[in-house]
Amino acid sequence: MAVATSELSSPTRRHWSRHLPAVVSFLVLAVLAVVVIGIPVGWTLSTALKQRHEVIAWPPVYWPPDPQWHNFAEVIERADLLRFGINSLFIAMFTILGRLLSCSIVAFSFARLRFPGRGPLFMLLLSTLMIPNQITLIPQFVLFQTLGWVGTYLPLIVPDFFGSAFFIFLMRQYVMTIPRDLDEAARIDGASTWMVFARIVMPLCIPPLTVVAVLSFLSSWNEFLSPLIYISRYDDYTVQLGLSFLRGKFNVEWNLIMAGSILGVVPCILIFFLAQKHLIGGIASVGLKG
Numbered sequence: 001m002a003v004a005t006s007e008l009s010s011p012t013r014r015h016w017s018r019h020l021p022a023v024v025s026f027l028v029l030a031v032l033a034v035v036v037i038g039i040p041v042g043w044t045l046s047t048a049l050k051q052r053h054e055v056i057a058w059p060p061v062y063w064p065p066d067p068q069w070h071n072f073a074e075v076i077e078r079a080d081l082l083r084f085g086i087n088s089l090f091i092a093m094f095t096i097l098g099r100l101l102s103c104s105i106v107a108f109s110f111a112r113l114r115f116p117g118r119g120p121l122f123m124l125l126l127s128t129l130m131i132p133n134q135i136t137l138i139p140q141f142v143l144f145q146t147l148g149w150v151g152t153y154l155p156l157i158v159p160d161f162f163g164s165a166f167f168i169f170l171m172r173q174y175v176m177t178i179p180r181d182l183d184e185a186a187r188i189d190g191a192s193t194w195m196v197f198a199r200i201v202m203p204l205c206i207p208p209l210t211v212v213a214v215l216s217f218l219s220s221w222n223e224f225l226s227p228l229i230y231i232s233r234y235d236d237y238t239v240q241l242g243l244s245f246l247r248g249k250f251n252v253e254w255n256l257i258m259a260g261s262i263l264g265v266v267p268c269i270l271i272f273f274l275a276q277k278h279l280i281g282g283i284a285s286v287g288l289k290g
Contacts, residue, residue, distance in 0.1 A: 044258050044261065044262060045258075045262065046061075046062060046063050046064065047254055047255055047258040048071055048072070048255060048258040048259035048261075048262055049063075049064050049067040049068050049069065049071065049255075049259075050064045050068065050255050051064070051066075051068055051255065052253060052254075052255060054255075055254045055255050068255070071255055071256055071259040072259050072262075072263060074256060074259075075246065075256045075257075075259045075260040075263065076263065078245070078246070078256065079242040079243055079245055079246060079256075079260055080237075080242055081239060081242055081243075081260065081263060081264070083235070084237050084238055084239045084241065084242040085239050085267075087236055087237065087238050087239075088220070088221055088238040088239045088240075089221075089267075090153070091153055091156050091157060091220055091227075091238065092216070092217045092220040092221050094153075094157040094160070095156070095157060095160045095216050095217070095219075095220040096212075096213045096216045096217055096220075098157065098158075098160035098161035098162075099160050099163070099164055099167055099212055099213075099216045100209060100212060100213060100216075101161065102160070102161050102162055102163040102164075103163050103164060103167040103168045103171050103212055104171055104197075104202060104205070104209065105197070106163050106168045106171075107167075107168050107169075107170075107171030107172040107174075107175055108171075108175055108197050108201055108202075110122050110168070110172045111171075111172045111175035111176045112175065112180075112183065112196075112197075112201070113193070122172075125165050125168060125169075126165060126169060128165045129165050129166060137229075140155070140159075141229060141230075144230065149230070150230055150232070151230070151231070151232045151233065152230070153231075153236070155226070155230040156220075156223075156226055156227065156230060156231075160216070167212045167215075167216075170208055170211065170212070171205065171208050171209075171212065174205060174207070174208040175201060175205065178201060178204055178205075182200050182201075182204075183196050183200060183201070186199070186200050206278060207278045207279075210275050210278035210279060211278070211279055213275070214271055214272065214275050214279060217268075217271055218268055218271070221239065221264075221267065221268060222240065222264075222268070223238070223240065224240040224241070224244075227240065227241055228241060239264050240264070242260075243257060243260045243261065243264060246260060
């Protein structure tokens, strides 16, 4: 009987010993996720539901006994988040459109076309990633002021129609993983370069295009410095500028700022979960070919 029990338990031991590292790794990652994500998000939500005196109370109030759900309605009214949200969405949509058009065309050219200086030009493009934004801030402002664009949305939108080095690199690497046999078969059937680009390559590039769209939306929606520099009219302000109104000269209403931050991050979370499948595929499928 003991021998039979030992024989039955041996496969079970081997099963657990084989899966034990994965279980331990999962538990460790779960704990780290709670520490890194759960605690900050929970504290933000807790602060958003507090009254002003509870925010600075000592000992700290971890969860308010009387949650102030009306803080969310108050911050929408005081910071005018609906109007500013529409402005931010308008800028983000044109940002996405500009980057999708420009980055896809340039990436296709570097990946598929042969022209003199293609390699050095691509290296020059990648070298621009090492230039900090602070260096180009003043020259860009002088340029846009000369063009008469300061005070409009043009400085926030037009540059995106000239591409982004990181997204061009991302798209190029993905396009190079697509077999060239598809291009050659299309050209045998009489397809031009633009037809190959529009009907063959781009339909297969949905994952990286989704990555470009989502990351462009996140960067545009959360941008604070550029709208602060170039937008002058109150009606044209973005969400991030609207939230800054809750920070006064002598006092800071942290509960309303946290409530506004939660409302401001909701579109980003929705976009991420809606595009999660393509995001993972777009990033995981990019190799280092070329």
